[in-house]
Amino acid sequence: QKEVEQDPGPLSVPEGAIVSLNCTYSNSAFQYFMWYRQYSRKGPELLMYTYSSGNKEDGRFTAQVDKSSKYISLFIRDSQPSDSATYLCAMDSGAGSYQLTFGKGTKLSVIP
Amino acid sequence: DVKVTQSSRYLVKRTGEKVFLECVQDMDHENMFWYRQDPGLGLRLIYFSYDVKMKEKGDIPEGYSVSREKKERFSLILESASTNQTSMYLCASSPWTGTYEQYFGPGTRLTVT
Numbered sequence: 001q002k003e004v005e006q007d008p009g010p011l012s013v014p015e016g017a018i019v020s021l022n023c024t025y026s027n028s029a030f031q032y033f034m035w036y037r038q039y040s041r042k043g044p045e046l047l048m049y050t051y052s053s054g055n056k057e058d059g060r061f062t063a064q065v066d067k068s069s070k071y072i073s074l075f076i077r078d079s080q081p082s083d084s085a086t087y088l089c090a091m092d093s094g095a096g097s098y099q100l101t102f103g104k105g106t107k108l109s110v111i112p
Numbered sequence: 113d114v115k116v117t118q119s120s121r122y123l124v125k126r127t128g129e130k131v132f133l134e135c136v137q138d139m140d141h142e143n144m145f146w147y148r149q150d151p152g153l154g155l156r157l158i159y160f161s162y163d164v165k166m167k168e169k170g171d172i173p174e175g176y177s178v179s180r181e182k183k184e185r186f187s188l189i190l191e192s193a194s195t196n197q198t199s200m201y202l203c204a205s206s207p208w209t210g211t212y213e214q215y216f217g218p219g220t221r222l223t224v225t
Contacts, residue, residue: 041200043116043217044216098160102155
């Protein structure tokens with residue numbers, strides 16, 4: 001079983017829809033969770049950062065962590081064509097290795 | 113804002129050439145990383161460095177070496193480029209303590225012909 005599983009998509013939604021992106025993981029030691037957005041032919045940019053369980057909101061974006069289920073989600077409200085990108089989840093145990101474990105990314109297209 | 117820059121956006125090299133990819137970060141981060149990203153394979157860690165002159169192998173170090181002579185600069189070296197090293201190369205940096213998020217550069221698209 002891979003450490004982090006992420007549906008590659010592609011996911012296509014109409015403008016204005018609520019988008020749900022998800023990752024599951026197997027390592028119960030993970031405590032730090034990140035979401036990156038990567039536009040085509042660009043480097044990933046950090047979108048959301050969450051420590052341990054719970055929700056974090058930033059504008060139209062909400063990151064949710066459920067450690068009991070080993071499941072993290074990114075919700076995008078009122079999706080825009082500019083949200084079209086690949087979204088990667090990443091996580092770390094905080095044990096000092098400083099190496100993130102990444103999902104392979106979900107490609108999202110928001111259709112006007 | 114953290115800024116990570118990479119020396120080239122696009123690079124075309126011939127098989128057997130020695131290739132240098134340069135990365136510079138301006139946030140005084142201790143940790144720096146080199147990844148390659150290929151369709152269907154995601155991000156794969158090549159090497160990372162947690163201090164000047166220190167380096168650790170990642171998941172796919174074969175065919176690559178690195179150099180970190182100054183804190184802000186981390187170089188990836190392809191000793192003898194091969195066609196299977198055609199890829200997008202991404203550099204990242206992160207602080208030593210507190211949080212673990214990494215900040216990425218724009219990437220270098222390397223084609224080896």
